[in-house]
Amino acid sequence: MTATYPISAEQIRFYQENGYIQLLNVLTAEELAQARQALDEVLEQQLDQQHEPGGDAEYRKIFVQKVNLWQVNEGMRQYVFNAKLAEIARQLAQAHTVRLWHDHALIKMPGDSKASSWHQDIPYWPMQEDGSLSCWMALDDVYVENGCMAFIPESHRLGRLEPINLRDPQDLFKLVPEEQARTLDFTARYQPMPAGSCTFHDGRTFHYAGPNQSAKPRRAIITIYMPNVVHYNGNSHIVTNDLQLEPGATLTGERFPVLAQEA
Ligand SMILES: O=C(O)CCC(=O)C(=O)O
Secondary structure (H helix, E strand, C coil): CCCCCCCCHHHHHHHHHHCEEEECCCCCHHHHHHHHHHHHHHHHCCCCCCCCCCCCHHHHCCCEEEECHHHCCHHHHHHHCCHHHHHHHHHHHCCCEEEEEEEEEEEECCCCCCCEEEECCHHHCCECCCCCEEEEEECCCECHHHCCEEECCCHHHHCCCCCCCCCCCCHHHHHCCHHHHCCCCCCCEECCECCCCEEEEECCCCEEECCCCCCCCEEEEEEEEEECCCEECCCCCCCCHHHCCCCCCECCCCCCCEEEECC
16 A cells, blocks of 8 residues: 555645645655665766756756656656655645646755745746646755745735746745735745655745755755646747647646546
């Protein structure tokens, strides 16, 4: 039987209301060791542009990014297909099914001097529907000084704003219409947590992670889940560009496997 991590009705309510949640010690020690080992292997592998986009010099000061590692490494595949994590995503999203959008590893090396600036994810994803969500798994203990995540509660209620320049910290807040800005508390909620713990956040939720000022890498694996059926909106994205999808096509099929389904 697959291991489970029980989610309470109160936790689902918290996620739905705030657009994020923190869950402690979700991975077992063995799962955490396997995920670290898989990521170590990937870091030794030669990856093509589709899996290691690289970005420009400014982007590389934020983190090293590797994408869709489930396709290139068996250990990463096992991690991404972990039914326990997908089932949590399904319950938080209140969906009958969740599919994989993509995974990525984000490693802030010591000295990576730039923050992952405040942003929403959904403006960069070529999806018609909202509601997709990320599981941000800490492979190291994370805290403010090494770049743990931070969220603005209820910011998912602002919907989908324009994509911002990710190299220009803070300009997301200028996009919030004044009337709505008055109704929200923009105090950042930082999410320090031990390795093997994670946060889930909605693609519309404002989030941020500071630079890594510690002497060790800050390693995270992010798995992004799409609830129910999501349609392609025609925009460019590294995960879909080679698929020649027509706008309105469903994001289904081999690239987007079902990871959890209501019994
Ligand atoms: O890990 C980070 O530095 C940022 C993560 C992020 O933006 C995300 O998971 O959407």
